[in-house]
Amino acid sequence: MQITGAVALVTGANRGLGREFARQLVERGATVYATARRPETIDLEGVVPLRLDITDAAQVRAVAERAGDVTLLVNNAGISTGADLVTGELELAHREMDTHFWGTAAMLRAFAPVLGRNGGGAAVNVLSALSWFSVRGAGAYHAAKAAEWALTNSARLELADQGTLVTAVHLGAADTDITRDFDGPKISPREVADAVFDGVEADATEVLVDPWSDLVKATLSDSPTERDARIAAALAG
Template sequence: MQISGATALVTGANRGIGRHFAAQLLERGAATVYATARRPESVDLPGVRVLRLDITDPDSVAAAAQAAGDVNLLINNAGISTGVDLVGGDLDLIRREMDTHFWGTLAMIRAFAPQLAGGAILNVLSALSWSAYPGAGGYAAAKAAEWNLTNAVRLELAAQQTQVTGLLMAAVDTDMMAGYDVPKSDPAVIAKAALDGLEAGQWEILADAAAGAVKASLAADPREFYRLA
């Protein structure tokens, strides 16, 4: 995927990694960058085209696909973290996680797939696609589903030569992680690694050492990982 000259759409582009994606796409020469958010007035980045988009609302997704019919690079970045566990947590919050990360991502891909022949999709995943953490069971389950969605969609869209890439990282210094006292990556660095990997044709981008360590642990006894995590 060549970013220079591309027409990109970034979900959740009003803050965090999404805002860095939009800014760096412009810096790399993207012809048009659609920056989307549920509250379009919260997008403050010069040079982008702002669209209202709620990925959990089918009508909103359809309207975005119609308004941005020239997109050939879709970055599925929008996400939430409710801090809910699976056994004792609020089921409505667990459903919100799945509605956003799985169903919302799938809705965007289904809506934009016809125009992405020869283009690309980048799904923003997480190291929690492969692991779990107390207080993040709903998020981890939803990201695991989104990770395998990414794998399945890659196979389904191969015939139309759509590149499908997954981005995985651990904690990033964004509003979503503000309440966690853990080492965090710079979101600008994560966005750069993602766009570098996208242009290199990678299927999966491990944007930090922690994500690489989590993936490497999958071949071992899970008791070892959770003992040391």
């Protein structure tokens, strides 16, 4: 998969990681559809802005018809409600799942035929180290990202026969609006985009953007108690 000459579509491209993904894709020589619920908020030059709420089935269908030449799909759009699963507001948990899981699933279902017709291409799902662990105040986000990780694994197998690369991206905290209240270390959106697109060009099925993601993945073979303790110690340290 080569970025130069690709036709890319980025969801949630009006700010944060999505904006940087779209900006760098243009810089690397791709044609870019930049989508957002309010496309008038997209301030990048050299992109084609499109209206898209990934939880709106009609809008997903319309964008897939409009952008029928896409060879690289970047599923970036997301939310963070700060809700817990047992004691938090259930409506917020539904919003997280509707966005990260069902919204991403809708995009993959709509664009899989597009990618197949255009030679296979690639789909990138922006996940999180929180796909693999939880903390208080992030239960809904963790569950939705864990479900999106499972979706990514299934899509990779389902789309292999048509030659579509499916890449899972895991990272800790990037310096964006969604993490403005987080006091821990953050990486720049540019670093994330560099790692993601270098990984896509290397046909990577998984990109671990930062040391935090490496650490969390290494705990997956631990017992839940051991994993919680290791992660708590890392967060405190």
